[in-house]
Amino acid sequence: MASKRTPHGPEQHHKLIVDSTFIANPEPYDSDRRKMYYHSKSPTNYARKIQIACDFHHRIVHVSECYQGSVHDITVLRDSGLLAHVNDSVQIIVDKGYIGEDYVINPRKKPHGRELSDEDKNFNRDINSTRAAIENINQRLKTYAIIGGVYRGEIDDFEKTTKI
Known part of the structure; x- marks a missing residue:
């Protein structure tokens, strides 16, 4: 039986629930960056995107690097490295x-x-109903201001600031 100290990485599960969420950014001054960070669902219309995977016990088992807001969810999944850590028997919902x-x-x-x-x-x-777990995790992260609100720091420091 696994102890509480056992790491819970994505390779140790049979089912994972995956979703991307955004972190709002203020409008970039540079027009090229405005196109890269554009995200229509963000309150500021500019955002960075991260992907979170959890298991059926609501434990976060994978957090991707940060991506520009304009990057599609499936591209984030392909580039995140999550698929390299799981085998073919793992179901990704x-x-x-x-x-x-x-x-x-x-x-x-x-x-x-x-x-x-x-x-x-x-x-x-x-x-x-299964996906509600990851939506609840994303909402908790935003409610407790872990990734909620508008990120006000330097865009270049964003990756270091948001790494969990």
Whole structure:
């Protein structure tokens, strides 16, 4: 049986829940940086993005490096190194931002002009209720101002400041 001192890395789990979240930045002065850090969901419209993976016990097991706000979620997953730490038997549960990869489990999209079948609706309900764990973790990190609010430091120091 594992003790509390046992490390809980991503390679030791059968199921991981993954999601990306943003950390708002003030508007950059440089127009090139404005394009790189643009993120429409951020309150300032400029942000950095990190990806967090947790296990089914709500423990954070992986935090990616920081990415520019304009980088897509699936690109963050591919570049984060998380996939290198897990084997093929690990199920990675994600949201619709990660559609397009065979090795992840995501909700099913509604077919164009048709409704989802009852089986697909039940599958989506199960996936989304499972994903609530990572959404709750992201919300707690923001509520307790760990990554909430607008980052006011130097953009170049952002990586050092936000590393957990």
